[in-house]
Amino acid sequence: MPSFSEEDYHLSESWYCEGIPRGGNAPRADAMATCSSDGNIYVSYQHPTVLVVHKSADQGRTWEKVDVVQPPPNRQYGVVSAFGAVPDGSLVVMYSGRLTPSPRWSVPMEDPAWTAFGRNGWSHFARSEDGGVTWHFMHKVDKGQARLVQGLGQIKPLADGSVIATSTLCMEDGLHADHIWRSADGGKSFELSNSISPHSGETKIEQLPSGRLLAAVRTVHSDYMDPRNKRTAMITSDDNGQTWSEHVMLTTDIGDCPGEFVALPDGRAVFLYCKRYAPAAIVARISPDGGQTWNSQTLLVRQMEGDNPGVYPSSLLIDDQTILTISSTIQGTPPQAIRWQVPGE
Numbered sequence: 001m002p003s004f005s006e007e008d009y010h011l012s013e014s015w016y017c018e019g020i021p022r023g024g025n026a027p028r029a030d031a032m033a034t035c036s037s038d039g040n041i042y043v044s045y046q047h048p049t050v051l052v053v054h055k056s057a058d059q060g061r062t063w064e065k066v067d068v069v070q071p072p073p074n075r076q077y078g079v080v081s082a083f084g085a086v087p088d089g090s091l092v093v094m095y096s097g098r099l100t101p102s103p104r105w106s107v108p109m110e111d112p113a114w115t116a117f118g119r120n121g122w123s124h125f126a127r128s129e130d131g132g133v134t135w136h137f138m139h140k141v142d143k144g145q146a147r148l149v150q151g152l153g154q155i156k157p158l159a160d161g162s163v164i165a166t167s168t169l170c171m172e173d174g175l176h177a178d179h180i181w182r183s184a185d186g187g188k189s190f191e192l193s194n195s196i197s198p199h200s201g202e203t204k205i206e207q208l209p210s211g212r213l214l215a216a217v218r219t220v221h222s223d224y225m226d227p228r229n230k231r232t233a234m235i236t237s238d239d240n241g242q243t244w245s246e247h248v249m250l251t252t253d254i255g256d257c258p259g260e261f262v263a264l265p266d267g268r269a270v271f272l273y274c275k276r277y278a279p280a281a282i283v284a285r286i287s288p289d290g291g292q293t294w295n296s297q298t299l300l301v302r303q304m305e306g307d308n309p310g311v312y313p314s315s316l317l318i319d320d321q322t323i324l325t326i327s328s329t330i331q332g333t334p335p336q337a338i339r340w341q342v343p344g345e
Contacts, residue, residue: 030152031326031335033314036085041316042066042132043326043335044083044093046152051080051093053132060324060337070134072126081123081167084155086187091132092155094141094165094181096123096148123149125165125190141181142192146171152202152258152312153178155187158240159207163187168201168220176220178203180241197235197244202312205241206261206269208290213237214269215244216259232259232273234291250285250294253277255310261291262315262323270342272301272325276310279303282327286342302327302338 029045029052036042041056043063053066072095082094123141128134143149151168158164163183168176178200181190196203202218214236221229231254233247250271251257259273269287271294284299302325304310311328318324318339325338 028330029328029335030312031314031328032080032083032152032154033316033324033326034084034091034155035316035318036091036131037087037089040131041318041324042083042085042091043314044080044132045328045335046080051095051135053091054335055131056337059318059322060326060339063337066132068132068135072124072135073137079150081149081151082153082155082165084165085157086155086163086183087157087161088186089129090187091128092138092163092165092187093126093128093135094123094149094153094155094167095126096141096150127188139189141190143169144192151176151178154204156205156207157187158213159211160240161186162240163190164193164205164241165190166196166203166205168203175199176201178217194242196241197233197247202258204258204260206263208263208269209265209267210290211238212290213241214261214263214291215241216250216261216271216273217247218257218259219247230254230257232257234261234271236291258312260313260315262317263290264317264342265320268342270315270323272313272315274310274312278307280308280310282310282313282325299343301325301340302336 031043033043043054045052051068051071054063055066056063080095086092125138126135127138141149146169148170149167150170153167155165165181169179177198178196180193182193183190197217199220200217201220203215205213205215207213217233219231232251233249235244237244255276262270267290269291270284272284275281281303282301284301286295311330313325315323315325321342327336329335
């Protein structure tokens with residue numbers, strides 16, 4: 001099996017923390033990490049059939065499973081599309097139903113079951129004010145003319161006090177496009193705002209100290225072998241995500257997606273992404289100038305064992321140079337919290 005070497009990848013200074021208890025039986029659960037205003041870190045997962053939340057009160061060193069005694073109201077609860085903390089410390093989740101079995105895995109896109117699922121499908125926002133123990137319905141997700149909401153997104157407060165939610169809308173023609181929902185009331189309600197990019201999925205947005213937004217976009221094209229497909233591109237916005245630049249490709253190998261950015265206080269930016277095929281890993285690159293250029297050196301954050309595929313990362317800056325990366329679970333690999341330091345300039 002191919003492997004990494006120090007000639008190819010700089011081994012980042014990492015501290016593997018206590019493993020996060022799985023808290024569910026899904027073969028795959030992609031992590032979504034957030035930090036609340038009280039300093040607690042929460043992780044939820046794009047997890048079928050049940051809402052799972054884990055909490056750390058010590059910057060990711062140890063974890064406990066939150067006892068969700070009142071989950072979000074649901075009918076055939078399916079999948080979490082976005083999760084995050086809003087300015088008052090509450091947690092917000094965007095979640096959707098899923099047919100059993102899901103048409104995504106059981107039938108081709110042109111099958112009428114997709115249309116029926118979109119017509120009858122639903123997506124909701126819910127809110128928790130007690131750290132994920134009890135959840136309350138907010139309102140339905142406006143999906144416009146799209147069939148359904150799907151894909152991994154985020155709930156993200158911005159510097160101007162607004163909050164955005166992101167996820168993928170699957171349109172009637174089968175095309176995927178990530179969109180933004182905006183909240184002007186601190187995350188108590190969200191309105192469908194605008195498209196981020198065509199042919200996109202699993203977008204993660206980070207705000208630089210300058211106010212510019214960086215978005216890591218997974219490219220999604222109907223032709224699986226399209227050379228533009230299943231990579232990670234960067235786009236930028238200087239108007240809080242109303243308009244976006246053209247794609248700048250940051251990965252070239254198929255399967256090197258999705259990605260995310262972490263902004264550092266000194267103006268540097270970190271790009272993390274999943275290498276899902278052997279040698280599978282979570283890796284990172286550094287930009288000295290907020291995403292305008294990228295260093296050639298790649299940091300190895302986590303290498304997967306055996307033949308396990310790569311897992312999605314979800315990362316937070318927990319002090320000036322320490323990043324907490326949560327690696328997701330797949331095929332029995334438990335989620336893992338990794339604290340690691342960005343090398344100095």
